[in-house]
Amino acid sequence: MIKIGIIGVGTVGESVVKILQKNRDIISARAGKEIVVVKGAVRNLNKKRDVDIALTDNPYEITDDPGIDVVVELMGGVDEAYDVVKRALKNKKAVVTANKALLAYHRYELQNLAEDIPFEFEASVAGGIPIIKALREGLSANHIEAIKGIMNGTCNFILTKMAKEGVDFEPVLKEAQELGYAEADPTFDVEGYDAAHKLLILASIAYGIDAKPEDILIEGIKEISSLDFAFASEFGYAIKLLAIAKKRANQVELRVHPVLISKDEMIAKVDGVMNGISVIGDFVGETMYYGPGAGGDATASAVVSNLIDIARGGKCSPMLGFKRPLESGMTLASNDEIRVKYYLRVAVQDRPGILAKIAQLFGEHQISIESMLQKPKTKNTANLLLSTHECLEKDIQKALNELKNQDFIEEKPFMMRIEEN
Template sequence: MHKYKIAIIGLGTVGLSVVQILNKHKNLIAQRSGVEIEIGKVVVRNKKKYECHNLPLSESLQEVLEDKSISLVVELIGGVDYPFEIAKKVFAHKKAFVTANKAMIASKMQELCKLSKGLPFGFEASVCGGIPIIEAFRDSLVGNEILDFSGIMNGTSNFILTQMEEKNQSFSMALSQAQELGYAEADPTLDIQGGDAGHKLLILAKLAYGIEAKEEDVLIEGIEEIELDDIAMAKRLGYKIKLLGIARKEDEFVELRVHPALVPYDCMLSSVGGAKNALSVRGDGVGEMFYCGLGAGGDATASAVISDIVNIARLRECASYPFPAFGSFDFYKHFKLKDRGEIACQFYIKIEVLHQSGVMAKLTSTLAENGVSISQLLQEDKTQSAIIVILTHRCEERKLNEAFCKLLSFDFVLGNPRKIRVYE
């Protein structure tokens, strides 16, 4: 049986899981793939710290690069700039490259494609952990035009929202629990503000549409402003609140957005709780496909990393065959990113107002003057104020924002009004 030697850069949670799974299922992987995966080197900063693992440790990347018996390098250290430098050196030494680094892929995808020059380049673990969604987009659905895809792309945010809904926990309490369980980092900014889901959305959009979009050009909002009364009101209206990444193609435009959304109870995405990820993908041939599973954690991410390693190892006898990471996208050059102001959907608006004569008339007329029509309106009275909840008909983002700014200027408006988009 052919042996395929690899090196691993970084022995954190994911790196250690990769090592453990490769050792635990060595025979199973070999039987299924026809290739025996061998760990040639594991590069760490301090060998003494990891001596207990009985691995071929090294503190030198150069040692790996110069070892001609090592065919593939796995980068699992995180960050952007240094991992990108590693990728450049790996490709320069004609070795295959595998990474779980979503931030680097999202920000450096164009440069990485050029640097790889057809060398095998795997990044399955960069999107939705153990769900094989990269493989689906790049291989399984290659005969389909992707009409749209949307889903839960961040397990931390999904866990927090699930705890708020099912346990009636405040946002801060649910976040603390997510950190205790290891779902959230000490600095959870990327998760709760939508950046992590944004990285994944950009990667999938590149695969689906060949579109080169920058993070700053995409509508990205997080869940940090969601409160328990929003969760309760959504439930009353027949919805659950989820942080979604959404991509839709219409003519020559592609809309990309990440934000909290009211998801109808009868939608499959609404049933996905805890730290799971889920994606709904519509192809013109297969219709809707639904993918769901663990989106984070050492073992789930390691599973995706090993999938890339084995798939590339199977190509060993076709080393000169081009293996483009994102394919050739000349066909897609006409696609443009839709301006965020032109994106249209329904909106949930919650606003607290003083009990004054003519308030409701001012609210409804302001919306109407800006082209926003009301689908449903609820009112909850308090002693000196009232909570007004409005579901709009479908309208453009720009029109809703203009109306919202005018509502904020009224002196009878209390606190911070809320707007959440409705998933359709």
């Protein structure tokens, strides 16, 4: 028998207990042992829980209990969770976590501390999609050329509704909140931080890159309007919030932001609250992983999968899946050196010669315009919707800084990247 202690018996924790109880026979058959939750830690003992297990409000009763074999950390947060998980590992207990924020900041410290102790975290990225196992095991023979992921269901729901119904961000966000897809404070999701934490975990497995959220490009979806979807539709694009990792020689680009992407790409077809992750290996080519990226049952399914692995005696040592540096000299690429096409929405005074002035300004920064739509804004103003040929991020940023100060500009220009390779 494997005895489990759960720290954080909320939606996911309750679902873990229910899965282990409801599917006990098949789980025991697959694991070779019975897996039983013997205790849970919660912040509020007075709150009713839909589980029948012993509860405590002291997480260290679980980390220090000699009768508990595996600690499941579902409390969330960074600092307190880090202390709790360190204590569990120092007590030689296996750990399973769904905490993406914890791993975004402390995955390498925890790997060093865990050494040969099983430390599993499938549920930290894309809920019920087994992307950690795919990267760490199934694709381990490949150099990973690129990862593109829709890793936040809240953003994907909002962008899908905006695309299909031609509406702007705020009313769709309100609907997402009413449906329970978005938090009362949606900042963590809609500003891209949730997806960034997940990308950093995958990038460590794929490339051995030790980066923090503050080190990478992160942009959200709040400024996207229905006009941007009109341009996207006209030119055969979908708009998605993507977490992107790309290998460029001995460097890796890591970035999270909304993109225009061809409607023909598999990942462009991932709609609603679903997640999808495309991984390109040098020998296997492109593989695609699709499924529910959040929710109590989907996340708990991944947690229980890790518990079964541990019960079988399986472990990945070290936890990130490599015993020596993956590739010598791999470093994080500078955001300035990103080279893609760009989309711009520019509100201007509607008078002759404006487009020529914009083209001249862009030309001074080695940027050429590829396509354009013009949409009326008011009687005397217009929205220019432009796309560029490939250019450097540092050049487009310089051009935008100059453009916003021109006397014919009505409001700050908006930019999105176009992802084509």
